[in-house]
Amino acid sequence: MSQEQAMRTYELTFIIDPIDDATIDRLAAEGIDWSKTGRLQFAHVDETSESCTDALRTALGNLQSLGVTASRLRLDLVSSSEIAARTGVSRPAVTKWTKQTSGSQAFPIEFDWSTTGPIWVWADVNDWLKTTGKTGYDEVCSPSLAEVEQANRWIADNASTFASI
Numbered sequence: 001m002s003q004e005q006a007m008r009t010y011e012l013t014f015i016i017d018p019i020d021d022a023t024i025d026r027l028a029a030e031g032i033d034w035s036k037t038g039r040l041q042f043a044h045v046d047e048t049s050e051s052c053t054d055a056l057r058t059a060l061g062n063l064q065s066l067g068v069t070a071s072r073l074r075l076d077l078v079s080s081s082e083i084a085a086r087t088g089v090s091r092p093a094v095t096k097w098t099k100q101t102s103g104s105q106a107f108p109i110e111f112d113w114s115t116t117g118p119i120w121v122w123a124d125v126n127d128w129l130k131t132t133g134k135t136g137y138d139e140v141c142s143p144s145l146a147e148v149e150q151a152n153r154w155i156a157d158n159a160s161t162f163a164s165i
Contacts, residue, residue: 010055011140012045014063014070026066043068046140052147060155073151076122076142077111083125087136097134105132111145121145 018041019027024034033044043063049055056073063070078086080094087094098118100107108124123144129137143151 007048007050009046009048009140010052011142012059013074014043015072015074016041016043017069019068023067052143056151070155072155073148075148077119078122079116079119089136
């Protein structure tokens with residue numbers, strides 16, 4: 001890695017195998033947030049590193065050392081209302097942004113659609129906010145679609161060890 005490469009904080013959310021209260025307490029003691037939605041359990045990790053790959057490797061190793069098995073990394077998806085909430089702008093402002101579909105100011109392409117409308121990958125939206133000079137971008141990095149796909153392939157292929165990613 002080049003010496004100029006800056007340390008960045010990566011916000012990583014892993015879907016994890018079910019854990020007990022004692023493990024939840026160990027996570028909390030290490031500054032790792034835990035949540036549950038339906039039957040899914042999540043570990044939310046902020047990891048500072050020179051690259052997303054290094055952050056993932058460290059986070060997975062830390063989770064494993066605490067007795068937590070990650071089944072996959074979650075892609076951070078957002079709706080237009082979530083974009084408005086994260087950036088502190090109105091929903092009509094976000095709607096205006098999303099209508100910019102060509103040129104250097106083109107808004108990122110939708111990732112998918114939900115029952116409430118289009119959804120985007122937050123990393124793409126956040127990069128767009130930075131490059132277009134908009135306010136409300138997040139200094140914390142979220143993994144891109146490619147990084148999440150790479151991490152999930154690696155997790156699936158190396159379920160028992162996190163020595164190298």
